[in-house]
Amino acid sequence: MHRVYENDDIVVFWDSEKCRHARKCVEGSPETFNPLNKPWINLNKADTAEIWQAVSACPSGALSCVYSHGIRVVYDEAGCRSVAYDGDREIGECDYQETPDGWNIYHTGVSPEYGGKGIAKRLVYRLAEEAERRKINTVPTCSYAVKVLSR
Ligand code: SF4
Structure with a gap:
């Protein structure tokens, strides 16, 4: 499953097939990545730096992100x-x-x-x-x- 999440600043991509559920993202930004929510990613709960760092910690390549550049x-x-x-x-x-x-x-x-x-x-x-x-x-x-x- 491919999903793309956006706010005014960044775009986050998630590929569920690559996700190993290592939860590094959840640890890095628990308000952003919450498996109990639907959708489980909400980019309006933390600042860009925190989200970016949490995405970068993903060990599987399931998560990636870019700036939206408007x-x-x-x-x-x-x-x-x-x-x-x-x-x-x-x-x-x-x-x-x-x-x-x-x-x-x-x-x-x-x-x-x-x-x-x-x-x-x-x-x-x-x-x-x-x-x-x-x-x-x-x-x-x-x-x-x-x-x-x-x-
Ligand atoms: S850090 Fe990456 S592999 Fe781990 S749960 Fe989050 S998306 Fe999945």
Whole structure:
């Protein structure tokens, strides 16, 4: 299961398949990571430095994070894609095609001047999360999406 959590400052990614339940995150920021809550991650309970440190302590790679840089990522159902915006400007997208086997994520692209900000990963995670919530498989053929979603 892939989940992405955001506040105004940071974006946290969680891959449940990699989680070894070592609870380092819970120890590092108990208000943020609480397995008794649903959703179990709440980014509005602690400051960014504490959350960042707790994410960095994750021994399995299940958690990772990036700064949001004011970029918004949304799911565009009609367009079969996720889209990244800087204000009103579209700066990236991740596209899929519906197939009998699931969503074929076939393209991920971000404007070059926005590289290195984790936007492509946010785009892929947003689609993976949406597909999983709908109980639809993802069958990525975009090499970047394959890498992000691989176990
Ligand atoms: S620290 Fe990482 S491996 Fe441990 S419970 Fe948290 S997410 Fe899972």
